[in-house]
Amino acid sequence: MALVCAGAAGIAEAQSVSTYGTPGLLEIPTAEMFEDGTLAFTAAGFRDTARGTMTFQMLPWALGSFRYAYIKGFDGAVGDRYDRSFDFHFRLREESKHGPAIVMGLRDFGGTGVYAAEYFVATKTFHDRFKLTGGIGWGRMAGRGAFANPLGIFGDRFETRPSSNDGETGQLDFGNWFRGDAALFGGASWQQNDRLTFLAEYSPDLYTAEGDNIGFDIHSPINFGVQYRFKNGTQLTTSYLYGTTLGLTFSYFINPRKAVTPGGQGAAPPPLRPRSQVAAAADRTQSDIRGRLQRALDQEGLRLVYLSDSSDTVQVGVENTRYGQAAQALGRTARVLANEEPPQTEQFNIALMSRGVPLSAVRVNRDDLYELEHDPDNAWRSFARAEVSDTIPLVDGGILTDAFPHFSYRFGPYLNFSFFDPDDPLRYEVGAALGLDYTLTPGFTLSTGLRLPIFSTLDDSTRVSDSPLPHVRSDWAIYARESNLRIEHLTAEYLWRPGTNLYARTTLGYLETMFGGLSTELLWYPTDSRLALGVEANYVAQRDFDVLFGFQNYTVATGHASAYYDLPGEYHAQVDVGRYLAGDYGATFALDREFTNGFKVGAFFTLTNVSSEEFGEGSFDKGIRLEIPVSWLTGRPSRNKLAQTIRPVLRDGGARLSMRNRLYGVTREARAQNLSRGWGRFWR
Amino acid sequence: MTALRTALLALLLISCGEVQEDVDLLKGTLFPSAPRFHPRAEALAARRPIPPRLEVGFPKHDLAGVMLLETERDGVQTWLTADGATITMERGMLTSAIGFGGGMSGSDLRQSVDLILTGGLGYAERFHSFLNGDDEIELHAYRCRITPLGPDTVVLQGTPVATQKQQEDCYGLAQQFTNIYWVQDSTGRIVQSSQWTGDFLGNMVIKVVPDES
Numbered sequence: 001m002a003l004v005c006a007g008a009a010g011i012a013e014a015q016s017v018s019t020y021g022t023p024g025l026l027e028i029p030t031a032e033m034f035e036d037g038t039l040a041f042t043a044a045g046f047r048d049t050a051r052g053t054m055t056f057q058m059l060p061w062a063l064g065s066f067r068y069a070y071i072k073g074f075d076g077a078v079g080d081r082y083d084r085s086f087d088f089h090f091r092l093r094e095e096s097k098h099g100p101a102i103v104m105g106l107r108d109f110g111g112t113g114v115y116a117a118e119y120f121v122a123t124k125t126f127h128d129r130f131k132l133t134g135g136i137g138w139g140r141m142a143g144r145g146a147f148a149n150p151l152g153i154f155g156d157r158f159e160t161r162p163s164s165n166d167g168e169t170g171q172l173d174f175g176n177w178f179r180g181d182a183a184l185f186g187g188a189s190w191q192q193n194d195r196l197t198f199l200a201e202y203s204p205d206l207y208t209a210e211g212d213n214i215g216f217d218i219h220s221p222i223n224f225g226v227q228y229r230f231k232n233g234t235q236l237t238t239s240y241l242y243g244t245t246l247g248l249t250f251s252y253f254i255n256p257r258k259a260v261t262p263g264g265q266g267a268a269p270p271p272l273r274p275r276s277q278v279a280a281a282a283d284r285t286q287s288d289i290r291g292r293l294q295r296a297l298d299q300e301g302l303r304l305v306y307l308s309d310s311s312d313t314v315q316v317g318v319e320n321t322r323y324g325q326a327a328q329a330l331g332r333t334a335r336v337l338a339n340e341e342p343p344q345t346e347q348f349n350i351a352l353m354s355r356g357v358p359l360s361a362v363r364v365n366r367d368d369l370y371e372l373e374h375d376p377d378n379a380w381r382s383f384a385r386a387e388v389s390d391t392i393p394l395v396d397g398g399i400l401t402d403a404f405p406h407f408s409y410r411f412g413p414y415l416n417f418s419f420f421d422p423d424d425p426l427r428y429e430v431g432a433a434l435g436l437d438y439t440l441t442p443g444f445t446l447s448t449g450l451r452l453p454i455f456s457t458l459d460d461s462t463r464v465s466d467s468p469l470p471h472v473r474s475d476w477a478i479y480a481r482e483s484n485l486r487i488e489h490l491t492a493e494y495l496w497r498p499g500t501n502l503y504a505r506t507t508l509g510y511l512e513t514m515f516g517g518l519s520t521e522l523l524w525y526p527t528d529s530r531l532a533l534g535v536e537a538n539y540v541a542q543r544d545f546d547v548l549f550g551f552q553n554y555t556v557a558t559g560h561a562s563a564y565y566d567l568p569g570e571y572h573a574q575v576d577v578g579r580y581l582a583g584d585y586g587a588t589f590a591l592d593r594e595f596t597n598g599f600k601v602g603a604f605f606t607l608t609n610v611s612s613e614e615f616g617e618g619s620f621d622k623g624i625r626l627e628i629p630v631s632w633l634t635g636r637p638s639r640n641k642l643a644q645t646i647r648p649v650l651r652d653g654g655a656r657l658s659m660r661n662r663l664y665g666v667t668r669e670a671r672a673q674n675l676s677r678g679w680g681r682f683w684r
Numbered sequence: 685m686t687a688l689r690t691a692l693l694a695l696l697l698i699s700c701g702e703v704q705e706d707v708d709l710l711k712g713t714l715f716p717s718a719p720r721f722h723p724r725a726e727a728l729a730a731r732r733p734i735p736p737r738l739e740v741g742f743p744k745h746d747l748a749g750v751m752l753l754e755t756e757r758d759g760v761q762t763w764l765t766a767d768g769a770t771i772t773m774e775r776g777m778l779t780s781a782i783g784f785g786g787g788m789s790g791s792d793l794r795q796s797v798d799l800i801l802t803g804g805l806g807y808a809e810r811f812h813s814f815l816n817g818d819d820e821i822e823l824h825a826y827r828c829r830i831t832p833l834g835p836d837t838v839v840l841q842g843t844p845v846a847t848q849k850q851q852e853d854c855y856g857l858a859q860q861f862t863n864i865y866w867v868q869d870s871t872g873r874i875v876q877s878s879q880w881t882g883d884f885l886g887n888m889v890i891k892v893v894p895d896e897s
Contacts, residue, residue, distance in 0.1 A: 259817035262884055263787030267722045267768025274757045299723055325819060374760045374772060374779060376790035376813045379821045596819045635785055680821040683789060684782060 015131070016189055016197060016227050017235060017251040019044035020107065020115070021053020022065055022089055025187040025201040026223045026239045026247070028141075030133045031103035031123035033091055036060045037593065039254040039601065046239075046247035048072040048214050054624075056601050058593060061091040064603070066624055066646070067108075068420065069115070073214045082422045083114045084648045092120075100124035100132075106177065107140075113163075114209070117141040118178050119185075133201075134186035138178050143206030144221050146181035187223075199225040199237070207242070219243030256599035261635035264684060269332050270296070270339060272373050279343045290400075292340050300332040301637070303406075305353055305442070308398035313347040315398065317358055324598050324631050324639055325678035326352055326669045334364045341366075351391055352670040356404060356442025357495045357503075358391040359670035360527045373683070383679040388672040390500055390527050399442055410435045414451060418458055418476070419646055429456035429480070433488075443495040447660075449488040456480065468614055469652040470554055472514070472542065472581035476650060479514065482545035488513055489660060501526045503663045512658040513547055515540040515581070517555075523663035528672040530566040532664055535559070538657055540581075556583055558657055564664050566673050570594055572602075581655045584608035588621075588656065596677045598629035598641065606654030614653065621654035623647035722768030728752045729766075737893040738763055740771075742784075743878075744886040750893075771888070775801065776865070776874025778881065778888065786884035787815035787822075799830045800850050800865050801872060806830055810854060814882055828854035838866050838876045840894050845875060859883060 015032070018024025021042035023032040034040055034057040042053045048071060055065040065087040074081035085108035095101035100122040108115035121135030138149070139161065151158040161180025187201025201223050210216035225239030225247070239247040284292075286309075293316075294304045301322025308315045314337060320329035330350055337348045351361040368385050372378040411434050418427040431453040439445040453459075458480035465474035491509035498504050503523045510516040517540030525532035537559035544550035560578030567573055572594050577587040586608025594600050605622035612619035623645050630640040668674055728735055729752065741748035751763035751771065761773050769783030777800075779791040795808035807829055814822045833849040847866040854861050861880035868875045875892045 257816070257818040261785035262817040262882070263782065263785060263789075263815045265769070265785050266783055267724070268764075268770035268782035270724065271755045271762035271770065271772075272757060273755055370757075374758070374774070374790060376779075376792045376811050377823065378790055379813070597817065598819075678819055680789075680815050680819050684815060 015191060016199060016237065017042050017249065019046070019051055019247060019249050020065070020087070021051065021055050021067060021251070022063065022087060022105070022107075025133065025189060025199045026225045026237070026241065026249075027203045027205060028133070028137075028185045028187055028201050029089070029103070029105050029107075029119060029121050029135070030131070030187075030189075031091065031095075031101040031121045031135075033057060033060065033063060033089075033101075033103075034253070035255065037256055037595065039256065040251055041254075042249060042251040044247065044249040046241055047216060047245040049210070055087075056593075056624075058601075061094075063089045065089070067115075068425070070425075071114075071210065071214065074210070076213060080422075081114065082420065082425060084420060085115050086110050095123070095125060109177070113176075115140055116176065121185075129191040131189045131191075132186075133188065134184070136182050136184055137204065138180060138182050139176070141185060141204055142181040142183040143208065144183060144204040146183045146204070149178075149180060149182050151178055151182075195229050197227040197229070199223075199227060199239070203242070217242075217244045256595045256601070256632075257597070259597050259632045259635065264631065264637065264681075265635040266637050269300070269335050269684065272335060272369060273339045275343060275370070278339065278341075282342045284342070289340055289342070293336060296336040296340060297333065300336065302329055302333055302336075303403070305356055305400055305403040306351065306358075306398045307400060309345070312345060313349055314341055314345050315349040315351070317351040317353040317398075319353050319355075320639070322639065323637050323681070324629050325681040327675050327678040328637070328681035328684055330362050330364075330675070331682035331684065334369055338366055338369050354666050355439050355445050355495055356399065357497060359667050360672075360675075361389050361391045362675070363387040363389070378683055379680050382682055383676060388527055388675060391497070404439060404441055406439045408437045416458065417644065418461070418650075420648060421461060421463060423463070424457060424460065427457045427461065429453050429458045431456070445493050445495075446491070447493060448490045451486045451488050453484070453486075465652075467616055467652045469582040469584070469610060470542075470556075472554075472556075472652045473650050473655045474652050475545070476514075478545050479547060483547040486513065486547035487549070488547070491660070493661065495661075495663075495666070498522070503667055505661065505663050507659070507661070510543065510549075511538075511540065511660070514543055515657055516543050516551065517541055519657070519659055521659075521663055523667065525664070525667055525671065527670075530673060532564040532668075534562040534564070534662075534664060536562070536578075536659070536662070538659075540657060556581055558583075560588075560656070562664070566671075570596075576656070580606070580608060580653070581657060582610070582652045584610045584653055586610075586654060588654065592625075596680075597632055598627070599632055600625070600627040606656075608654045610653035616649075616651055618649040618651060621647070621651065721766050722764075724754070725752070725764055725766045725768060728754060728764060736895070739891040739893055740765075741889045742881075742885050742887070743889060771890075773890075776877065778877075778879040778890065781881045781885075781888070784881070784885055786882040787817075788882045789813045789815050789821065796828055796830065796852060800852065800874070801867060803832050803848050803850070803867065804830065805832055808852075812882075824856050824859070826854040826856040826859075828852050833864075835869075836866060838891075840875060840892060843894065846870070847875060854880070861887070863887070 019027055024030050036057055038057045040055040044051045050070045053065050053067040055063055057063045067085045069083040071081040087107045089105045091103050093102040102122045105119045107117045117137055117139035119135050119137040123133045125131050149158045158179050161176055183204035185204050190198045202221050203223055206218055207216045220243030223241045225237050227235055227237040229235050233253050235251040237249040241247045297304045303319040306317025318333050323329045333350050334348055346366050348364045349361055351358040364386055372382050414433040416429040431451055433451045435449045437445055437447045461477035463477055465471050467474045489510055491507050493507040495505050501524055505521045507519045519538040521536040523534040539557050541551040542554040558579050558581055560576040562576045565573045570593055572592045574590040579585050588606040590604035592600050592602030603624045607620055625645040627641050627643045630638040736753040738751045740751055751765050754762045754764040763771050772780045775797050777793045777797050781788045790813045792811040796810050799806050799808055810826050810828055812824045816822050831851045833851055836847050836849040837844045838847055846869045850865045852863040864878045865874050866876040878887045878889050881888050
């Protein structure tokens with residue numbers, strides 16, 4: 001659990017955003033940073049050019065951007081240019097009273113090279129309102145006034161810049177970084193008031209390729225602009241660029257730490273009744289108590305599946321169907337137990353369970369609840385007194401007879417996206433989804449998920465995969481075209497605990513949209529550990545394009561050894577090493593920023609023994625992902641999340657089986673690390 | 685932002701969760717003012733005699749309603765709204781508000797309450813814990829000046845009640861707020877007040893509804 005001191009000084013925030021979607025003036029960068037954790041979405045347009053950028057302030061001193069740009073008619077007879085690019089922007093020096101902030105930037109460091117540039121930039125603020133920026137740029141920025149590379153003193157190789165690696169997009173272009181001629185750039189901004197900022201800059205970019213291909217004229221290196229900041233922080237900038245074109249830039253900011261409501265809406269937990277009232281009901285029978293517990297927990301969105309009593313301890317197992325934070329489910333269970341259990345019960349041992357399988361247990365002392373319910377520091381003090389353990393030893397017979405079999409369902413709309421197809425950069429599919437789960441006995445569940453597309457542009461795609469690898473993912477358009485009502489999955493799954501700190505899963509059936517077969521997994525994950533280790537082995541066959549019952553001829557044995565590490569400071573790292581669906585061997589590296597409220601922003605890449613030529617466009621699999629809890633949007637408790645992975649291109653190399661209920665995801669919410677982080681909700 | 689959130693929800697309410705939960709979420713987002721009755725509130729409203737009531741409101745948001753006393757333990761009363769949100773009060777002072785959207789989780793107001801109930805003039809320290817939008821607990825401390833404003837008459841259910849009016853001006857590192865209390869002459873209890881719940885909702889107006897007996 002994190003305790004935050006109020007009133008801490010904020011980090012100086014970037015006041016303006018360039019057309020590239022990073023802190024900047026109009027076209028040139030500045031040495032500023034966004035507030036840590038900020039997600040900035042920027043759309044910019046000027047003559048025949050549109051840029052959409054998502055920038056994430058990953059660390060207080062580093063930000064990363066993904067950009068999708070459109071240049072009309074850039075490729076002549078071939079047509080328009082759609083360009084994907086990634087940037088990094090590192091602060092080398094923080095602004096001080098007498099010195100500027102200094103940033104090193106890499107723009108479009110791994111893409112087609114259309115925007116490839118590197119720079120060092122410095123920004124100094126004067127009297128809070130006036131900011132002066134100056135820097136030196138290479139690559140695209142070495143246009144007007146270019147001079148021999150000053151880095152040439154470190155070696156002749158810096159004096160020339162090889163052409164970018166066209167045709168092998170997606171490879172890191174670090175061989176070109178900071179090479180060739182350089183040029184200076186600079187500018188200034190004046191913040192008139194909280195709403196209005198005036199911007200002026202000198203940009204050395206000559207738009208040479210655009211000039212050659214689409215007749216983009218540059219008459220002047222001086223750009224002017226006015227930026228208006230709306231009350232919610234959104235920015236709109238109008239500009240006059242290069243003496244020839246008008247520009248418009250719009251930026252929208254999200255602070256993942258700021259959920260729609262800070263405390264959440266919805267029913268508060270039941271207050272603890274006075275001991276005298278609880279004692280007055282002490283003559284209840286066991287079955288009365290059980291019935292009342294079940295009803296009261298049900299009202300709190302918790303399913304009682306296990307109950308056993310010893311002299312002064314009650315052990316319960318609950319499944320949380322409502323709360324994004326497991327700590328909140330624990331707190332509500334503890335309150336219900338205090339209100340319903342006879343007075344002689346002193347200890348509550350609460351196991352968090354999933355499909356009848358215990359994940360971990362927390363022991364809460366009844367007296368502590370009474371003592372701390374109204375204590376202003378109750379979150380921290382109650383966590384210090386709670387005891388998290390692997391799990392309580394569940395005694396046979398403790399599982400409630402009416403808890404299984406258990407049936408649950410969900411029905412609602414779904415939305416799928418496909419990005420960056422040059423024929424239609426944003427394809428989508430909207431439809432109805434039905435999910436059914438039938439847990440026969442603890443751990444053993446039959447599940448299915450059906451989807452019926454209603455509106456779709458996914459199936460308009462006529463692109464044919466040119467991949468020399470088995471088409472394990474790149475035939476997605478054929479799947480979209482040839483399927484209607486889809487069986488997304490149809491599985492029999494068994495979860496169990498083979499030993500202390502161990503979890504196991506076996507799943508048989510249609511595992512995901514494109515593959516079916518057998519999947520087995522074992523996870524080692526001690527309750528109080530930041531590290532988890534897992535192995536997964538699958539034998540799968542590719543499903544027919546209609547996504548119903550048939551299979552194609554392609555089969556593969558695929559699996560991974562995985563290491564998961566919960567890094568300090570809201571970061572999470574994962575490495576998966578093994579064999580992928582196309583039979584290629586390699587590893588996936590993923591890093592996520594995870595906010596306590598469940599908002600996640602992450603990036604991943606996969607390197608396998610498939611060469612970049614075999615892989616095709618993009619050279620290797622990579623992408624970014626966003627996960628937004630529904631409760632973050634609504635303020636009301638929910639376990640639902642909106643998740644979206646954005647890949648520049650979906651190819652066959654480095655493709656992993658998309659398995660539901662991987663054990664790490666199932667078990668993680670109940671680990672001590674996660675409970676500790678979310679304990680602020682124990683009393684909510 | 686609200687439009688974006690609503691659009692996102694309307695479009696993307698996908699995947700897991702029971703149907704009813706999703707429908708409720710969507711309804712709550714599209715029609716935030718639609719009434720939702722919580723079973724605990726229904727059970728409480730059915731009790732006879734009717735439990736003690738408070739009239740409450742958030743003037744900044746033009747919201748008002750009635751709360752019923754759900755329980756009292758160790759001098760702390762828990763009051764419940766129809767949709768299940770609660771406040772806790774100790775000797776008439778607001779100590780937490782849960783379910784309204786704001787984050788006030790707990791309070792230590794002992795110094796303030798002693799001065800307010802005795803009609804004294806002076807300084808007090810008060811402490812609050814707040815849950816923030818990232819599910820973290822923040823501890824805030826304030827220094828408050830309590831000033832008696834003299835006698836005042838408030839009307840409770842049509843009956844004039846003689847009170848002493850008190851004002852409490854509090855300053856913290858990042859916030860400042862003003863609370864006002866009306867302490868009944870005959871009972872020494874706070875019968876009406878305007879108390880700060882946090883930045884999110886501002887002040888809450890709380891008025892005791894006298895017993896009809």
